Amino acid sequence: MIAATPPSADELEVTLLGPGYGESIVLHLGGGTWAVVDSCVNSNGAPRPLDYLTSIGTDPSVAVKLIMVTHWHDDHIRGMGRVVETCKTAQFCCASALLKSEFLTIVNSLEGREQPGISHGAREIHRVLSCLRERSSTPVFAAADRRIFTGRTSEIWSLSPSDAAFTKFLTDIGQLVPNMGKARERVSPLAPNDAAVACWVSVNGTAILLGSDLERKGWIEILQSTVRPSGKAAVFKIPHHGSANAHEPKVWQKMLEADATAALTPWRRGGHSLPRVADVERILSLTRNAFATASAQPPKNQVRRRTHAVQRTLREGGMTIRQAPISTGMVRLRRKPNPNATWQVELAGSASHLAEVVDQVA
Amino acid sequence: MISHSGAFADSGNEVGRPTQVAANENSGESLAGLESWQKKSISDQLTRLHHGSSPASTKVEEVDAKPRLSPFANEPQIAPLLKLPPRREGTSRRSTPHLHPLQEWEGYVLSVGPDSFTARLLDLTAGSAYEEEEAEIPIQEISERDRPRIQSGAIFRWVIGYERSTSGVRKRVSVIVFRDLPAITERDLQEGRAWADETRQLLGL
Numbered sequence: 001m002i003a004a005t006p007p008s009a010d011e012l013e014v015t016l017l018g019p020g021y022g023e024s025i026v027l028h029l030g031g032g033t034w035a036v037v038d039s040c041v042n043s044n045g046a047p048r049p050l051d052y053l054t055s056i057g058t059d060p061s062v063a064v065k066l067i068m069v070t071h072w073h074d075d076h077i078r079g080m081g082r083v084v085e086t087c088k089t090a091q092f093c094c095a096s097a098l099l100k101s102e103f104l105t106i107v108n109s110l111e112g113r114e115q116p117g118i119s120h121g122a123r124e125i126h127r128v129l130s131c132l133r134e135r136s137s138t139p140v141f142a143a144a145d146r147r148i149f150t151g152r153t154s155e156i157w158s159l160s161p162s163d164a165a166f167t168k169f170l171t172d173i174g175q176l177v178p179n180m181g182k183a184r185e186r187v188s189p190l191a192p193n194d195a196a197v198a199c200w201v202s203v204n205g206t207a208i209l210l211g212s213d214l215e216r217k218g219w220i221e222i223l224q225s226t227v228r229p230s231g232k233a234a235v236f237k238i239p240h241h242g243s244a245n246a247h248e249p250k251v252w253q254k255m256l257e258a259d260a261t262a263a264l265t266p267w268r269r270g271g272h273s274l275p276r277v278a279d280v281e282r283i284l285s286l287t288r289n290a291f292a293t294a295s296a297q298p299p300k301n302q303v304r305r306r307t308h309a310v311q312r313t314l315r316e317g318g319m320t321i322r323q324a325p326i327s328t329g330m331v332r333l334r335r336k337p338n339p340n341a342t343w344q345v346e347l348a349g350s351a352s353h354l355a356e357v358v359d360q361v362a
Numbered sequence: 363m364i365s366h367s368g369a370f371a372d373s374g375n376e377v378g379r380p381t382q383v384a385a386n387e388n389s390g391e392s393l394a395g396l397e398s399w400q401k402k403s404i405s406d407q408l409t410r411l412h413h414g415s416s417p418a419s420t421k422v423e424e425v426d427a428k429p430r431l432s433p434f435a436n437e438p439q440i441a442p443l444l445k446l447p448p449r450r451e452g453t454s455r456r457s458t459p460h461l462h463p464l465q466e467w468e469g470y471v472l473s474v475g476p477d478s479f480t481a482r483l484l485d486l487t488a489g490s491a492y493e494e495e496e497a498e499i500p501i502q503e504i505s506e507r508d509r510p511r512i513q514s515g516a517i518f519r520w521v522i523g524y525e526r527s528t529s530g531v532r533k534r535v536s537v538i539v540f541r542d543l544p545a546i547t548e549r550d551l552q553e554g555r556a557w558a559d560e561t562r563q564l565l566g567l
Contacts, residue, residue: 045491078492099567104558109550112557117468118484118493118517129561138566186470186515269472269480269496304485304495310465313522313536320498324482 002348006056012203015332017048018265018293022076024049029154035066039080047079066149069094070197070212072125081127093148096141097169106176121187142197145227157200162221169195194218200229204337211239219248232257238264242275252286261289261343263331290354293329463523471516511540
């Protein structure tokens with residue numbers, strides 16, 4: 001059971017929530033100032049970052065000063081519209097490509113008319129943008145080597161996307177432009193994700209590296225930068241669910257302390273899941289302090305009960321239904337600003353040490 | 363004159379607008395010489411004319427007590443021939459099967475395999491706000507007409523329920539239909555561009 005109390009004023013906190021549709025990170029930057037990076041929802045559809053902050057007695061409407069969106073697709077930022085609506089005093093930050101005319105045109109063409117049922121993949125970002133429009137709130141743009149937030153004792157830098165990734169993103173979103181006369185479909189997130197926003201957070205001299213879903217090519221570009229923040233991070237939010245596509249060994253050598261504390265959210269879709277056994281073994285060879293918010297395997301017996309006639313029809317047709325991957329798992333890390341202080345690691349819900357995930361995946 | 367080549371010889375005949383007259387078996391001289399099957403065929407066709415439907419129609423007819431008369435009813439030489447049995451009051455009949463849904467989802471395709479596809483589902487029956495379930499569906503459950511539409515991102519509606527046929531037989535069915543969502547129009551794109559420009563202006567960009 002995790003203590004439902006806020007951190008002390010000088011205590012640094014990094015909390016990883018998920019998976020839901022996507023993941024979310026909540027950061028205490030000191031003095032009651034919080035930042036939220038991405039969003040996911042719980043089984044009731046409520047945004048988990050808001051739920052968490054409320055549960056520890058913190059009012060997100062005044063405490064959250066920065067909201068970062070590292071992706072634009074529904075599958076990564078579910079509930080973000082409500083987060084933005086609630087956190088009225090927060091500065092909003094995203095990659096500048098998301099506010100280019102071409103992208104905005106696509107978003108509104110697909111989601112501009114409120115329709116019930118399945119979204120076309122951009123409903124959440126449309127909600128976020130609509131909220132910003134109402135407030136006439138100018139966002140801060142994330143790009144390589146840019147300081148996006150300064151607090152009393154903290155700084156947040158975006159390390160990506162690079163200029164090249166930005167240009168490629170603008171080209172790629174051309175694929176999303178719906179053809180006139182063609183029936184609407186749900187857009188898929190662009191892959192590979194070279195335009196995701198990785199962040200460097202520094203609080204009282206302690207650094208945290210948030211990897212988002214940035215893939216290897218993006219990390220190579222970050223490592224080549226001569227103007228990014230120096231130093232090594234004590235905590236690493238492992239990118240892209242620990243996949244090999246997002247692993248760059250030099251990140252562990254040059255950007256992270258030895259035995260840095262690492263955390264990830266698993267992913268599964270259909271019969272595929274991340275991290276794989278090889279991914280887990282690789283990460284554990286780099287640090288012993290690695291944690292996951294949930295198992296990569298689907299939870300058992302979590303299927304909505306339906307009438308006998310429906311169950312029988314599904315059985316006869318060879319159709320299977322399972323709960324989508326929404327977990328209550330949480331990895332919370334807290335540390336005092338003392339140089340010799342260690343990280344206090346707390347695991348809630350389905351969260352576990354990454355070594356336990358090996359047994360579940362194998 | 364009654365044509366002997368079939369119930370109505372005029373191949374251009376439109377339903378409800380007969381260009382030839384026919385008779386029922388009570389008309390006397392006019393039906394003389396017709397085989398019994400020809401008389402029955404004429405009677406059937408007249409009945410259909412009277413009800414305003416064709417063999418291919420699926421329109422559901424409402425019955426009222428008063429018999430409707432043909433436009434030719436007042437023609438002296440035709441009227442005696444048009445003695446049709448009165449409609450029975452209160453009879454109505456569904457001409458299409460009726461589906462009573464037990465469970466409805468809307469879903470989109472995540473990935474497609476050789477024999478099945480994976481989809482995310484929004485439970486419409488439960489009133490869910492988000493897609494909370496995933497399904498693995500054999501491709502053979504999809505009609506052949508819809509199979510080319512099984513692609514990543516494609517949206518479909520899935521209903522499980524009881525279908526009652528026109529003859530009253532009830533059976534359990536599972537129907538998956540890929541939706542023809544409204545196509546993107548020039549107006550949609552123009553509105554999108556206008557919204558984009560306005561958004562950038564409001565955000566000070």
